[in-house]
Amino acid sequence: MLSNTIKFSSKIEEFIVHTGQHYDDNMSTVFFKQLNLPKPDYYLGVGSGPHGEQTAKMLLDLEKIMTSVHPDIVLVYGDTNSTIAGSLAASKLHIPVAHVEAGLRSFNKRMPEEINRIITDHLSNYLFCPSNAAVENLKREGIDKGVYQVGDIMYESVSHFKPYALRQSSILRELSLSENKYYLATIHRAENTDDPVRLKSILEAMQQLRIPVVLPLHPRTKSKINQFKLADIVSSPSVKLIEPLNYLDMLAIASKARVILTDSGGLQKESYMLQVPCITLREETEWEETVQHGWNHLVGSSTQQILDTVNTIQLPKEHPPLFGDGKTSQKIIDILIKDFN
Missing domain, CATH: 3.40.50.2000 (Glycogen Phosphorylase B;)
Structure with a gap:
């Protein structure tokens, strides 16, 4: 620095x-x-x-x-x-x-x-x-x-390390996942983790998804799930709770996901760079360009809106070099x- x-x-x-x-x-x-x-x-x-x-x-x-x-x-x-x-x-x-x-x-x-x-x-x-x-x-x-x-700068990193991550990472095999047959989710922003209603609504949507959702647990999220007594929701077989992933494992698992659900600004960008559709669990984004081009969808925390968007999402035809x-x-x-x- x-x-x-x-x-x-x-x-x-x-x-x-x-x-x-x-x-x-x-x-x-x-x-x-x-x-x-x-x-x-x-x-x-x-x-x-x-x-x-x-x-x-x-x-x-x-x-x-x-x-x-x-x-x-x-x-x-x-x-x-x-x-x-x-x-x-x-x-x-x-x-x-x-x-x-x-x-x-x-x-x-x-x-x-x-x-x-x-x-x-x-x-x-x-x-x-x-x-x-x-x-x-x-x-x-x-x-x-x-x-x-x-x-x-993140596009430079993704472009450089993606091939290496796909060669070196064994995360999909370790979690028994197949390409395009799982969702990847992350939740860490205070607006979601510190609000029991929002957090419960998001987790309930994940519980109802048709294919498995992998959820690396940020320390804050893990603490709040326990505090708000929401552990029974994520104990569902459809939700794979795992520890936070290192960079290469995260890059590998994100690149092969069907859809990414996140409140992270960085992962919104990475999903665009990896050409994986993104559902953003917020009402606004710093990366409005990704929304304008159809690769990112703002859904907030509504269970039904999350499910409706996941079940109807389609790959856009164009992917301009935004970054x-x-x-x-x-x-x-x-x-x-x-x-x-």
Whole structure:
């Protein structure tokens, strides 16, 4: 996240800071191993907690690191609490901020991620947008300087690792699944997990699906299912509850699913990139382009609406390249090198 371990053309040195916001092995450490990423130079070990507490801990530690390292620029990614903490700490120290995945908007400020995106974009000096829609969103907010449409970094990752995942992963065999004969589902957003009515409605839909649904359980979701006494719903034979998957297993299982049901912004994108229809368990999305082209369907949490959409969904005839050409990282590096030279 900061600028010494990775070198690009001997012109850029990078320090990597892992805040520890995601601390489960299958949601953190394994990514570094599978994607062959360098070990972080700093690990903050923030862990879970209320948004204010988590962000404050990050701010304290990031400010110390930045003061010690004196980076020329701070890169932040996505829309997490780590993103807003990194951009705030850098801005207070007058260090330029580069936001990768800038310009996304769900237009729902009840989402913590939306607040993180908006503030980070307005603090950033470099705004690396994944799509044309993201550029337009920034224009509407009066941001038109330092904006670059570079495509989506996730598309580059999916394109590179999908063949490897299909060769290496044995997840379908381990779960006795056949291609196109199961659904993949994920639930983790607070609007769904923290509302017992919404969570129950979503789980009841999964219980009634005609073919098996694989549900990797996010720690928050697992906790809320127990808290709201909903375990009997997901004990149905039609629902396969499993632990969170590593990146390659998730990529393999997503690419062979009939339909993906999710409230994750990242998985919405991945489903489009993998050409798998997506049903989004929310009323809005940051990835409106995927809805416009018929690959993504917003259904909320209604049991009947989920079932009706799953049972009538069809593959669209067209699949335009919404997220670039798979060379996003090189474009970002070229822009930064050119500016600093």
